[in-house]
Amino acid sequence: MKPVIIRAAIANDLEQLDQLEQTCFYTDRLTKRRLKHWIKANNGIFLVASIENKIQGYALLILHKGSVLARLYSIAVSPDARGLGIATQLLNAIETAASELSKLYIRLEVAQLNKAAIQLYQTLGYKVFDIYPDYYEDHQDALRMQKRLIYKPQNLNTPFVPWYQQTTEFTCGPAACMMAMAAINPKIELGQAQELDIWREATTIYMTSGHGGCHPIGLALAVKKRGFHCELYLNQKQTLFLDGVRNEHKRQIMATVDEQFRLQADKNKLAIHQQVATHEQLQHFLEQGKMLVILISSYRFDGKKAPHWVTISGADDKCFYLHDPDPQDDEINHLACQYLPISKQDFAKMTVFGKGKLRSVLVISR
Structure with a gap:
């Protein structure tokens, strides 16, 4: 049997x-333009499997900036080369x-009906955690x-946190708070009206831009x-967010x-x-059933040094888990923001x- 070569x-x-x-693929195909993009992109790993210089399969992994998470975006093996273990080799190499x-x-x-692919993933250690x-x-x-x-994997011991996408570029704070409140009380309405109400109540009026x-x-x-x-952990007494406002x-x-x-x-x-x-x-707060909304710098997500609010949706011995209300990349959709x-x-x-x-961290409870 001719050797299978895995390479970039x-x-x-x-x-x-x-x-x-x-x-x-008959549906959900990557266009030629997108394939060309991912060959050049620095936020992905694109591997091919070739036999005698003919490509028989590929795997594309998207890297989520600022995170330890990666997403297998697509994998394909030619019908002529199935049964040779190419999918397994590609997955092992991409991992x-x-x-x-x-x-x-x-x-x-x-796809839920793709039993062969599901069995392969399960054999390699992938676990189902949700249905879309x-x-x-x-x-x-x-x-x-x-x-x-x-x-x-470790049990996060936190309630289910619904995901909500901010509807404007400046309402990450309200969106993060709404997710936290809805995790505690599922009756909380997740909608733009409440999002904008909270923003009007909480805005600093100006930012750098x-x-x-x-x-x-x-x-x-x-x-x-x-x-x-709600309790607030805030390490500064001086006026906030003046950096960059000239x-x-x-x-x-x-x-x-x-x-x-502060008077209020x-x-x-x-x-x-x-x-x-x-x-x-x-x-400890998470283990008590409390929810956390925390201020981060968006630099590690999008390269911009902007204040950004997210919800902490869990923790284990190695990681904190975030619900980010603002997907930064159309290719990295809301599934990767939870x-x-x-x-x-x-x-x-x-x-x-x-x-x-x-x-700054908001600690929210009943």
């Missing part, structure tokens, strides 16, 4: 890859490559499967107003808003702890914002 896809493979795509890039998890979607209805163009449901590459983001105290007050207990008039307005939020916090007896919440404390695993080492770097090293 190159530009000269494009025609063969396009032909293979047309042969293997090795992902591990070398410090990825701990691979997720994938597979009407996922494919032909309206088939998809099983969501995951494999942890390095260590055994665009609409104002949300102040930690403003978010905490909005959560408390909606009938939840206009003195805007700075003065932001200082006024900051002062008003006193009036409403909002508990503000002027300290950094440790990883041990965060994990229970997004972040190693605790990366999490520590991610949860510091600005020159003043701002840290």
